[in-house]
Amino acid sequence: MDRLQLGNVLWQRVFQPHLFRKDAEAAHQATIGMLVRLQGAGLLSVLRFLYQSPYVEQPGYIGRVRWRNRVGVAAGFDKHGEAVAALDAIGFGAIEVGTVVPRPQFGNERPRVFRYPDCRAIINRYGFNSVGAHAMAENLARCFASNRIRAVVGVSLGKNKDTPDNRAVDDYIDALSVVLPVLRPGRDYVKVNISSPNTPGLRDIFQRLDAFLAEFFKRASDTAAKLGLALPPVYLKIPPDMLNYSAFERIMAVSGNLGVAAIEATNTTVDATIKRQHGLTEVGGLSGAPLRELATKCLTQLNQINQLPGWHRLDLIGLGGIDSVDAASEKRNAGADAIQLYTGLIFEGPILLHNILDDWRRE
Numbered sequence: 001m002d003r004l005q006l007g008n009v010l011w012q013r014v015f016q017p018h019l020f021r022k023d024a025e026a027a028h029q030a031t032i033g034m035l036v037r038l039q040g041a042g043l044l045s046v047l048r049f050l051y052q053s054p055y056v057e058q059p060g061y062i063g064r065v066r067w068r069n070r071v072g073v074a075a076g077f078d079k080h081g082e083a084v085a086a087l088d089a090i091g092f093g094a095i096e097v098g099t100v101v102p103r104p105q106f107g108n109e110r111p112r113v114f115r116y117p118d119c120r121a122i123i124n125r126y127g128f129n130s131v132g133a134h135a136m137a138e139n140l141a142r143c144f145a146s147n148r149i150r151a152v153v154g155v156s157l158g159k160n161k162d163t164p165d166n167r168a169v170d171d172y173i174d175a176l177s178v179v180l181p182v183l184r185p186g187r188d189y190v191k192v193n194i195s196s197p198n199t200p201g202l203r204d205i206f207q208r209l210d211a212f213l214a215e216f217f218k219r220a221s222d223t224a225a226k227l228g229l230a231l232p233p234v235y236l237k238i239p240p241d242m243l244n245y246s247a248f249e250r251i252m253a254v255s256g257n258l259g260v261a262a263i264e265a266t267n268t269t270v271d272a273t274i275k276r277q278h279g280l281t282e283v284g285g286l287s288g289a290p291l292r293e294l295a296t297k298c299l300t301q302l303n304q305i306n307q308l309p310g311w312h313r314l315d316l317i318g319l320g321g322i323d324s325v326d327a328a329s330e331k332r333n334a335g336a337d338a339i340q341l342y343t344g345l346i347f348e349g350p351i352l353l354h355n356i357l358d359d360w361r362r363e
């Protein structure tokens with residue numbers, strides 16, 4: 001048995017059954033807790049022993065930074081930036097932490113995450129539970145100081161629930177100004193998250209995207225200049241709902257003009273028809289297998305726009321329902337320059353990352 005298989009047997013026979021006996025949020029906390037304890041006890045070599053393989057090194061420039069490989073862990077998995085060193089040891093090419101909001105907030109009442117093994121899906125309505133930007137910056141600073149992190153680190157920025165919609169940019173700038181000094185110049189990125197369905201009014205910002213992004217970039221550049229730092233590349237994540245081809249065209253045009261470095265497609269869906277098809281009734285964003293087709297459809301349209309003559313091409317990051325090598329290839333074929341995983345990891349474990357990298361190495 002090789003090391004990856006050993007890791008997978010441990011995952012399937014020990015960790016996943018243990019985690020699946022807990023409710024979804026407790027299982028997630030236990031997973032992060034386990035990774036944090038491994039880091040704290042100086043046991044990252046165990047993860048490296050199980051998961052470091054030559055094909056983890058398949059670097060590529062995505063959104064103006066050098067990813068170690070083209071498979072990242074999506075936002076929401078390490079919400080507070082606590083487990084970056086462990087996720088790096090598992091071999092991800094990029095680790096997107098957050099979404100972080102400027103001031104700590106609890107998020108919505110529990111229960112707020114639901115796991116559906118039969119349809120390999122999750123519904124969450126966390127509502128940006130966050131330790132706040134200062135605590136996350138401390139977590140990242142500690143991690144960078146004591147580990148050599150090979151993966152790109154991205155910070156997903158959000159807004160506090162009680163900040164009025166017309167002052168949303170303030171929150172993105174506040175959070176940015178706190179995390180910017182700890183990011184590694186030229187190596188990391190930030191993401192603007194206006195696509196979560198669980199903060200009322202957030203997705204409506206897409207209706208005034210031009211003004212929002214113009215103000216964000218202006219103030220972000222000023223903030224970086226005041227700190228004597230360069231503004232890192234800015235990624236934008238889009239929702240799969242409410243948008244059609246012409247809306248995508250507008251988003252791509254505005255993003256290209258204002259300097260967005262990459263588009264992530266997509267966040268979770270609130271599509272009632274898809275939920276009904278799978279007999280799911282909880283309020284919140286649906287991720288995993290039932291999202292796959294819709295998210296790939298969005299990606300395909302973005303890719304078509306990218307090919308238009310004279311168009312400013314934007315790097316595309318595909319996510320939504322990737323739980324197999326086939327699903328990963330589907331995103332690549334639909335135009336993804338890189339992908340991110342979340343729900344697939346919950347059902348498949350870290351072997352999913354390695355199966356995908358192994359497959360892409362052969363291409």
Ligand SMILES: Cc1cc2nc3c(=O)[nH]c(=O)nc-3n(C[C@H](O)[C@H](O)[C@H](O)COP(=O)(O)O)c2cc1C
Nearest residue numbers: 074075076098099124266267287288320321342343
């Ligand atoms: C429990 C949970 C929490 C999430 N939290 C965030 C978040 O804080 N910020 C964000 O941009 N996306 C968040 N997402 C969305 C994922 O990053 C991803 O876009 C979505 O789940 C689709 O990918 P998947 O089907 O592989 O999970 C979350 C997803 C889940 C399942």
